[in-house]
Amino acid sequence: MSSFHIQPVDVDVVILGAGLSGLRAAVDIHKSGLSYVVLEAVDRVGGKTLSVPASSQGGVVDIGAAWINDTSQVEMYRLAKEFGFELIEQTTTGLNLYQGSNHKTISFLYSGMPFPLNDKQQAQLYEAFGQMAILVERSDSEQPWLGPDARRIDSLTLAELGEKEIGGGIGSAVLNVLSQACLGLESNEVGALYVIDYIKAATGLENISSDLKDGAQYLRNRQGNQTFSTRLAESLDIGAVKLSTPVSKITQSGEVCMVASSSGRTYRCKRVLLSVPSTLYPLIEFTPSLPASKEALSKSKLGYYSKTILVFEKPWWRDAGFSGAIASQTGPIVFSRDTCVPDDKQYSITCFHVAEPGRQWSKLRAEDRREAVLKQFRAMFSTVVDKVPEPINIVEKEWTKEPWARGAPCPVMGPGVLTSDAGKAVREPVGHIHFIGTETSLAWKGYMEGTVQSGIRGAKEIIADLTAERG
Missing domain, CATH: 3.50.50.60 (FAD/NAD(P)-binding domain)
Structure with missing residues (x-):
């Protein structure tokens, strides 16, 4: 036959x-x-860029990668100009909200710390950022395994680096927040040298965490990425x-x-x-x-990195003097950003579920995940506005559950791998x-x-x- x-x-x-x-x-x-x-x-x-309709009011939202800048991200900016896309500066106007481990919510300036620091904590924070900046500066961007003390640093997790090399305390806590936000992983899951190299590749500690000019979160694309x-x-x-x-x-x-x-x-x-x-x-x-x-x-390792985008009829938080940015030690929302496009009548806050808080949230049923997000969101904003409006649409994306993605933003090396x-x-x-x-x-x-x-x-x-x- x-x-x-x-x-x-x-x-x-x-x-x-x-x-x-x-x-x-x-x-x-x-x-x-x-x-x-x-x-x-x-x-x-x-790939991990995905733009979907925001609501019947118009506009799109990005449930994948969302930001570029116009200085050090030259190729993306060149493409944006070539294609005629309209770029929108990330809003940094208004007060942020912070939820501590006791679930208490306070407001703070966009450029400030979410909670007051005593003299010891301030010293720990300055020491942590200063030491990390030195390590990043000394790292070899093309061959990080050749940098000073590369093997010793690579033998540590980021958490161990924070405790053993940077003095622990509030500095270690901030390094964990950085690991969660950038990689979707806890600081005890990632190699210290890998994180240093990751920061170096993003032009430094200040820019990787910034929503301002030169920062990683400076510009959004009105047309969707x-x-x-x-x-x-x-x-x-x-x-x-x-x-x-x-x-x-x-x-x-x-x-x-x-x-x-x-x-x-x-x-x-x-x-x-x-x-x-x-x-x-x-x-x-x-x-x-x-x-x-x-x-x-x-x-x-692939990080846990998911979004819930809450779309509203109006930007009520802006009217109340708030930025739409929140940070939480409890989750399931670990942090958020205002992702509005007013010209499209698209008014949204994008909520991020990352690392261990995100993984725990992911175990819930779909309706329970949504309710957990709304419960936390209402609890935080109800401390500063009389009534928190209901969203007109909710968009959720879990990259971990995509068989050809399995997580985001990218594979991360553990200790000992980079060298x-x-x-x-x-x-x-x-x-x-x-x-x-x-x-x-x-x-x-x-x-x-x-x-x-x-x-x-x-x-x-x-x-x-x-x-x-x-x-």
Whole structure:
């Protein structure tokens, strides 16, 4: 009995992933004249950028990556200008709210501390930030394993660094808040040297935590950040992006790579560009197997990072003199930001559920999660307004429950990994397979900027290789 055999599709390059890194790489590969295809596991482009309608009043909200800046995030800002997107400064006007471990809520200035510090606590805080700033400054941005005391620092968790090197107390508590907010993990879950490198990649401690000019949370996109990916995809060859096409196997043999999709279609190529988080490498069968250093990266941790966006008819908190920013030691809302677009009549507060408080919240049923958020939100704002209005829409996104994401913002290394062979192998090609994605970036890893920069690097590597082979 004969069987129907599907011939492989021949291209120069197969790109896995239609997020920002894969699509940005595809643009440069397209311009070079090489043939290519982009295979995306899910039914849309954008990766961890996802923009959805806010409400019937209009506008969109970002339930994935949300902010850029116009100074150190040069590639994202360049794309925003190229595509004609309208960028909105993050509001920092009004009072913030802080909820302590005793559930008591107080208000404080946007630029201030949420609670008064005694002399000892002030000294601890200054010491912590001063010591971290020194460690970040001394770190080698391209080869962090070569920095002063790299191995010793890498042997510690961030929590241990706070206690042993920085003096503990309020300083350690602030480092844990930083770990939760930036990585979705507790400070005792992450390697100290990895966090130092992460901060270095974001141009320093002040900028990674700032909503102001130069900060990581300075500008939002009125059109929604998924539109970066849709516009990049539109600039490619028609049919070049294949959605709902997860890859199950990559085989290297001599000068040829065979990429098999779960649909049964096979692609034969000269290079593979892998824009997949290292934690998802085990979902693909590699022949020959990946080196031990690459396989070790698959054991990195993905943070718990989710959003509940509360959309209102009016920006009542602004009218009451509040910024919409809250911080809590109890959760399930760990922090929030105002994400309004007044010109679209889109009035929202985005609530973040991260790290251990987020993981506990995630265990609840959907209706109980929503009620827990509203209960905490009402409790905090009812201390400063007579009546907390009901939202006209609620949008929730748990990235941990997405099978091709499994967490956010990016894989995080534990102690001892960054100075090991695994840490040094993050960006290294394996044969004809090249690796991109925000975790591989030297600048702004974990952010959209890092994602795009990694795509540019990966495309450059492949174009150089194939150009050299052609002579």
